[in-house]
Amino acid sequence: MSGKNYDAGKEGEKSSWDVMETKGFYRPKTSKSKERANIEEAFLMLGKQIEPRGFDLIDTKHQSLLDDPEKILAAICEGDFVLYELKTAGAKRKSDIGERFKKLGFTLTANEEHNHSVLGNDGFKFIFLNLKTDECICLNYSDFYERSRVYLTKSIFVDEEITNGISL
Numbered sequence: 001m002s003g004k005n006y007d008a009g010k011e012g013e014k015s016s017w018d019v020m021e022t023k024g025f026y027r028p029k030t031s032k033s034k035e036r037a038n039i040e041e042a043f044l045m046l047g048k049q050i051e052p053r054g055f056d057l058i059d060t061k062h063q064s065l066l067d068d069p070e071k072i073l074a075a076i077c078e079g080d081f082v083l084y085e086l087k088t089a090g091a092k093r094k095s096d097i098g099e100r101f102k103k104l105g106f107t108l109t110a111n112e113e114h115n116h117s118v119l120g121n122d123g124f125k126f127i128f129l130n131l132k133t134d135e136c137i138c139l140n141y142s143d144f145y146e147r148s149r150v151y152l153t154k155s156i157f158v159d160e161e162i163t164n165g166i167s168l
Contacts, residue, residue, distance in 0.1 A: 015131055016088040023136065025057040025084065025127075028066060035066040039083075042072035048118050054111025055083035057127070076123075083124050084138070085112050091131035101128045101137070101144070107155065116141050 017027055028035035036052040043050045062081060065071040075081040087106040089097045097104050116124045121140040128144075129136045 015091065016086060016129055019129060019131070019134075019136070020057055020086060020127070021060070024060050026060045026063045027057055033066075038066055038069045039072055041069040042076055043118075045069065045073050046076065050083070050115050050118055051111035054085070054109060054113075054115040055124070056086040057084040058082070079122065082122070083115060083119065084127050085115075085124070086127045086129060089128075089130045089132065093132060096132070097130050101130065101135070104128060104130075109155075 020027070028039060030036050030052070039058075040050055040052045059082065062072070062075055065075055072081065087104065089101070089104055095103070118124075121142070125138055125140060126144065127136065127138050
């Protein structure tokens, strides 16, 4: 994927992670480090199936636990382990966001909704970040959902070459 909007989004995404790190959050890694897999395993020990791609951040204080699902489980059982989904308004956004994120538009994935439904407001929270104004708030699903227009759509990403169809 390429283009001006995509590139601007990726640039804003990098800025978002940097900002959230200064605010005490950590983005768990995938693949080789198994951090997300260990988080998933810890929740499975409680009979809760989460989607590892359905969250962005955890509190930095838990970063040292991520190599051991048992340690993560202990933090979950203490009620001190929360998954966060970050929604960002980029600094170079064409239209300004209003105060308290009025007019913010974003995609809410099925994985994010699933994790919220499994973990509830205590275990899954949303963070809205405006890179233009540095405004940042942490909130529950109901804090924004009930104040929003919702358009049901599907995002499609073609992963394999399309071998049929008619060239025009």
